[in-house]
Amino acid sequence: MAQVKVFYEPETELLTVFWQPPRKDQISTELGDGVILIKDSTTGEPIGVEILSYHPGDNRFDTVSVELGQLSPVQ
Numbered sequence: 567m568a569q570v571k572v573f574y575e576p577e578t579e580l581l582t583v584f585w586q587p588p589r590k591d592q593i594s595t596e597l598g599d600g601v602i603l604i605k606d607s608t609t610g611e612p613i614g615v616e617i618l619s620y621h622p623g624d625n626r627f628d629t630v631s632v633e634l635g636q637l638s639p640v641q
Contacts, residue, residue, distance in 0.1 A: 579621060584614035599626060 573582040584604070591607040592614075600618035605611060617626060 574620070579619045581617040581620035581624075582614060583616075586611075586613035589613065601626065 569585075571584045573584075574580070582604075586606075588604075589606050593605050593607045594616070595603045595605065597603055600620075602616040602618065603612055604614035604616065606613055617624065620626075
């Protein structure tokens with residue numbers, strides 16, 4: 567089962583979400599609108615995301631969709 571870790575720092579208005587463990591050598595890429603993609607520096611695989619200037623009710627999450635479960639193979 568996948569674990570998602572969410573960290574919110576109200577003093578700095580920073581929301582960080584990891585769906586894989588943080589890496590010592592992770593890299594970040596700004597996607598725009600204060601959204602930062604966190605990736606493994608070796609594989610380039612996305613492992614998390616940061617939202618700058620986040621506050622509860624932030625409308626940048628209106629377009630986020632989370633689906634849990636197993637994918638069926640495409641035939």
